[in-house]
Amino acid sequence: MKCCIVIGSTEYRDTQCLLKLPAAENDASTLFDLLTDPAVGGYSPEKSHQLLSPTLQDVKEAMKVISDKKSPDDSIFTFIFSGHGGVKNESLYLCLQDTKGNLLSTTALPVHEVISFALELGFGEINLVIDACESGGSISDISKLASINNLALDHSPSLGILAGCYANQMASEGEVYGLLSEHLIKCLKGEYVISQLRPHLSLSEIATHISQLPDFSDDQTPVFHGVSLAGPGQFSINLNYSGIxxxxxxxxxxxxxxxxxxxxxxxxxxxxxxxxxxxxxxxxxxxxxxxxxxxxxxxxxxxxxxxxxxxxxxxxxxxxxxxxxxxxxxxxxxxxxxxxxxxxxxxxxxxxxSFFLAEVRIAYDNCLSQIKDELATEHPFSYAEDGIAGFVSYPKRITESAALISQYTLLFPNEGNQEYLKQLAIELASKCRSGFRIVDDEQAHHISSLISAIQQGSCPFEKDITQIISSLYQDLNLSRCKILNIRKDDDDVYRYILFRGAPDRIPFPHEVFSRPCISLSIVLMGLFLLQQDKEIDEHIELFDHLESRVFIPSSYFNFSEPIIRDGLNYEFGIGRDIFASSDVEVFIKKVLQSVAEAKKDLSPKDIAACLSNSTAYKDRQTLTYWI
Missing domain, CATH: 1.25.40 (Serine Threonine Protein Phosphatase 5, Tetratricopeptide repeat)
Structure with a gap:
């Protein structure tokens, strides 16, 4: 069941500091009617509260009623506020009728108190919409509470905040509604077609759509922050759902x-x-x-x-x-x-x-033949770009070629061609070593399947892995590679492999956390370590120049999604700036130092939580681990 508190604060007793906001009560009334409409919001009228120009005590009483009536079936809590807001000591406060402008910390409603209230009651999905000046200041509140409550780990609630503007901006209102509230109302009414493929809309989907509307500018920029967004939420019913x-x-x-x-x-x-x-x-x-x-x-x-x-x-x-x-x-x-x-x-x-095997074998043979022909060219897997000296490589084609060879050895293990495939793999590594850069989710799956084959003892040329790795160490100058054994759990080995010195790499940090970044050399090295089950040196080297080249091959993790995505309008991160390399460098050093000092094993989820809770992200980018 879904419950909500919707507040519109128009009237203020402290008229010297807080001006009247005629649109605020209109925002609250319309949004409450829509949310409690069974065909639009689906929120329970009996467990939802509309408060127009309330006092602080009025709000606390409504929260107590929700607490008293909370049942195990109540899974979604939404809090919407329209009115004045202000930041004090890096926390956002919501101004109510009896708030004194110069005493926010004692007379206004702190956002972190609302979040803590919902967390303590055990709601699985928590949504906050704040149409107020400086409302982006709520981001620091959610970051602090995420750290305290270990959000972004297993079984954490989904928590999202849509703020009407950044912490240093003013939220505007029109003749009838506030700007953010007006567009939220249109989303709920189905006037904006956000999607036709889902019966419900999540707050993050709505936030993504609103942030792209031309009504918003550099003077007022909506911002969304989310933690533990474990899939599409159910903020409201999608009136444009077409039944797929x-x-x-x-x-x-x-x-x-x-x-x-x-x-x-x-x-x-x-x-x-x-x-x-x-x-x-x-x-x-x-x-x-x-x-x-x-x-x-x-x-x-x-x-x-x-x-x-x-x-x-x-x-x-x-x-x-x-x-x-x-x-x-x-x-x-x-x-x-x-x-x-x-x-x-x-x-x-x-x-x-047998028919499928024959057909696929023909297709694989054709591709292997073309890979061999490509390797015979002067610049394999490259093309000359107009206006640029030299050649540009196709990293995806290279990694797909490696994956295809791996698949072939598993599908047809007894065809007498394993030596040919091994030599083709070595030639691929030798001639295209500077191009092994990126592998996407699909190639990560290929690599995972090959790792599984190694673990099961079914790899056709596992005895040659040591020789291949030795060759690649020499070719790629990876002798300074350090391997950190993060955690071993249920036969799944999680490792970070950090290295520097390899030529022609993707610049740090733009692709570091956004996609599984891996090279063929790391694949083979990882296979070797898995097969030999070697003890890993626990020493951790903190590189002086992390910003130059760092890779995290997340194909070794059971991530259903990457930790973070580059780009600005994804479901869990809306902002205008990509994080700075210096920020990421500090985060990585912090994590490694904590492991070294505490001699403690950290899971990838622990590390994701540590990174996501950093205040350095603030309004710019949301680091979220998907469950």
């Missing part, structure tokens, strides 16, 4: 990105999805791979869909053959990974199995 009537591949891809939980729990949506995919004729390789993964997930849960899935497989396979063009062939390797899911996991009839 996706009619083309682009809409289907959007569905996968934003509504996986809904998608995989609704057989009707799954059936519609399979029908659409089986009839579409135009895809790109990303869409193909995305569809294959979704089809695989569906058929694992709903066995009656397997025959449909086989038909889809044949349809996509035919399209994949048309993609075998020398300019894009490496993109198709991710599609082949989707095919391999069918071969290795989907319980299909033997008559299909």
């Amino acid at each position: 009537q996706a009619e083309n591949s682009a809409e289907l891809v959007e569905l996968h990105k934003t509504s996986k939980k809904i998608f995989h729990e609704n057989p009707n949506i799954q059936r519609q999805f399979l029908k659409i995919v089986s009839t579409l004729e135009k895809f790109d390789s990303f869409e193909l791979n995305s569809f294959l993964k979704s089809v695989h997930a569906i058929t694992q849960q709903e066995k009656q869909f397997q025959e449909i899935a086989i038909g889809i497989f044949l349809n996509l396979k035919q399209h994949c053959q048309n993609l075998n063009d020398s300019s894009i062939f490496l993109d198709v390797t991710s599609v082949f990974h989707g095919f391999s899911l069918f071969l290795s996991e989907l319980p299909i009839r033997d008559s299909y199995q």
